[in-house]
Amino acid sequence: xxxxxxxxxxxxxxxxxxxxxxxxxxxxxxxxxxxxxxxxxxxxxxxxxxxxxxxxxxxxxxxxxxxxxxxxxxxxxxxxxxxxxxxxxxxxxxxxxxxxxxxxxxxxxxxxxxxxxxxxxxxxxxxxxxxxxxxxxxxxxxxxxxxxxxxxxxxxxxxxxxxxxxxxxxxxxxxxxxxxxxxxxxxxxxxxxxxxxxxxxxxxxxxxxxxxxxxxxxxxxxxxxxxxxxxxxxxxxxxxxxxxxxxxxxxxxxxxxxxxxxxxxxxxxxx
Numbered sequence: 001x002x003x004x005x006x007x008x009x010x011x012x013x014x015x016x017x018x019x020x021x022x023x024x025x026x027x028x029x030x031x032x033x034x035x036x037x038x039x040x041x042x043x044x045x046x047x048x049x050x051x052x053x054x055x056x057x058x059x060x061x062x063x064x065x066x067x068x069x070x071x072x073x074x075x076x077x078x079x080x081x082x083x084x085x086x087x088x089x090x091x092x093x094x095x096x097x098x099x100x101x102x103x104x105x106x107x108x109x110x111x112x113x114x115x116x117x118x119x120x121x122x123x124x125x126x127x128x129x130x131x132x133x134x135x136x137x138x139x140x141x142x143x144x145x146x147x148x149x150x151x152x153x154x155x156x157x158x159x160x161x162x163x164x165x166x167x168x169x170x171x172x173x174x175x176x177x178x179x180x181x182x183x184x185x186x187x188x189x190x191x192x193x194x195x196x197x198x199x200x201x202x203x204x205x206x207x208x209x210x211x212x213x214x215x216x217x218x219x220x221x222x223x224x225x226x227x228x229x230x231x232x233x234x235x236x237x238x239x240x241x242x243x244x245x246x247x248x249x250x251x252x253x254x255x256x257x258x259x260x261x262x263x264x265x266x267x268x269x270x271x
Contacts, residue, residue, distance in 0.1 A: 010109055012120060013147030013162070016184065020084070020120035021153050029157030029241065032267045034259075036075055036085045037235040037246075039202020040222035041068045042128060043104040044093030049225050058093040059100055061107065064224045067232050067251065068111045071223050074234070074255040076116045080267060083155050085119050088202035088220065089126025091146070096131045096138040105145055124162055125149050126203055133170045136177060150181050152188050158239055159192045161185070165201070198244050200237070206230055207248055218246060238266050
């Protein structure tokens with residue numbers, strides 16, 4: 001299922017920024033808003049995990065397609081609409097160079113193209129997207145498919161940073177790329193001026209997190225394969241002038257009931 005004409009929707013992060021948002025319009029605070037965080041649709045893992053062969057067993061991903069379709073449908077029904085939908089890594093299971101990788105990427109794009117056009121898609125790379133030990137070639141391939149591997153953008157007066165965390169895990173085959181990200185990040189943090197409040201990630205296929213010196217670390221479970229007791233789901237993140245409030249919903253909960261009233265009430269308060 002190739003996606004051609006509409007592929008631009010997956011290439012919004014260019015020049016280390018997100019073209020879906022104009023900084024001149026998004027720089028100022030205009031009141032509370034929310035975004036949706038998803039992680040690890042990871043097309044192919046569910047069968048691979050079930051048969052105990054995570055290296056070679058990812059030749060089916062029908063369940064992941066259904067779950068990601070359910071996620072898109074649930075997001076499209078939300079009112080008010082989220083500012084954006086971010087997918088935090090492991091978009092597919094097939095590592096660079098593996099047999100089913102291209103088909104998994106094409107099928108994921110086929111599902112995601114049905115996301116409401118007014119809800120920008122933000123992509124974050126995971127280890128399955130660029131490899132456990134990324135190279136300039138694997139990162140370049142990712143960027144051609146999904147946009148820049150790291151970038152920043154403003155939304156509603158809030159500054160967001162997207163990082164290629166795999167460069168911190170093992171950059172032995174592309175040390176110059178890690179150095180470039182470090183230089184860029186230092187500059188971005190200087191632009192931000194104030195301390196970062198929260199970090200959102202995936203990869204763990206379970207909900208987890210903690211805090212360190214006022215910095216909250218939020219790990220969201222997967223849209224796809226679950227490796228703990230959580231259900232397939234998405235996280236709703238509400239940003240107010242005073243705080244960041246987030247809640248994980250199963251796909252069934254979000255599809256049937258939407259966002260809880262207390263979160264909707266927060267959004268209704270204009271500051």
